[in-house]
Amino acid sequence: MLDFINKVISISFSFMFMYSALNKILTFNAFVRSIEEFAILKSNFRFFSVLVVTVELVISILFASSIMIKMAFLISAIMLCVFTGALYNAFLKKIDIDCNCFGESNRKSNVKKLLIRNIILINISLFGFLLSNFTYDLFSFELFSVFYILMLVLICTTFKKIANM
Numbered sequence: 643m644l645d646f647i648n649k650v651i652s653i654s655f656s657f658m659f660m661y662s663a664l665n666k667i668l669t670f671n672a673f674v675r676s677i678e679e680f681a682i683l684k685s686n687f688r689f690f691s692v693l694v695v696t697v698e699l700v701i702s703i704l705f706a707s708s709i710m711i712k713m714a715f716l717i718s719a720i721m722l723c724v725f726t727g728a729l730y731n732a733f734l735k736k737i738d739i740d741c742n743c744f745g746e747s748n749r750k751s752n753v754k755k756l757l758i759r760n761i762i763l764i765n766i767s768l769f770g771f772l773l774s775n776f777t778y779d780l781f782s783f784e785l786f787s788v789f790y791i792l793m794l795v796l797i798c799t800t801f802k803k804i805a806n807m
Contacts, residue, residue, distance in 0.1 A: 644773050645773075647773065648711075648770055648773040648774060651766060651769070651770040651773075652705045652706075652708065652711060652714070652770065653705070653706070655701070655702075655705045655714070655715075655718060655766075655767070655770070656701075656702045656703075656705035656706040657702075659698045659699070659701045659702040659705070659718070660698075660699070660702035660706075661744060662698055662743060662744050662745075663695050663698035663699045663702065665744050665745030665746075666691070666694070666695050666698070666742065666745065667695060668745065669742070669745050669746035670691065670695075672740075672742055672745075672746040673691050673694075673695075673742045673746075674687050674688055674691045675742075676739065676740050676741060676742035677690055677691050677694075679732075679737065679739045679740065680728050680731065680732055680737070680739060681731075681732075681735065681737060682728055682731060694721075697717065697721060698721075700717075701714050701717055701718050701721070704717075705718075711770075711774050712771060712774040715767050715768070715770040715771035715774060716767075716771055718763075718767045719764050719767040719768050719771065722760050722763050722764045722767060723764060725743075725760055726757060726760040726761065726764065729741070729753055729756050729757050729760065730757060732753055733753045733754070733757065738750045739751055739753065741756055743756070
């Protein structure tokens with residue numbers, strides 16, 4: 643039963659990170675601007691934006707393929723902690739931001755809700771980390787899982803684009 647729960651969490655996280663990364667790629671300039679809005683970095687906004695998208699894509703593939711799943715949970719928890727710290731900083735400075743978490747938005751983000759969401763996701767990620775076994779087989783790559791996640795993300799991204807037209 644715990645293996646099933648862990649697989650559901652893995653697939654959900656894979657979808658979430660892939661969806662987030664693809665939408666950030668499609669609206670990359672808006673994502674770079676949102677990084678600037680956080681007022682944490684002094685420069686290198688584009689580099690950091692590329693880094694975030696790349697890590698999200700890698701995490702998504704790790705989750706979907708079940709390769710190094712424990713590492714994927716750990717990296718996702720760390721990444722979510724960094725984002726939560728940035729959100730908390732914006733909250734303390736009373737900065738209105740568009741987090742661009744899942745692509746460009748027409749409205750400012752509710753930072754309190756984002757903080758709660760991230761804390762829940764961090765806890766789920768840590769739970770998945772604890773459920774994961776310590777061993778992994780590098781050659782147990784589940785290509786169908788990766789394909790399935792990519793197709794779901796492309797479908798959702800397409801619907802989002804159609805809805806915004």
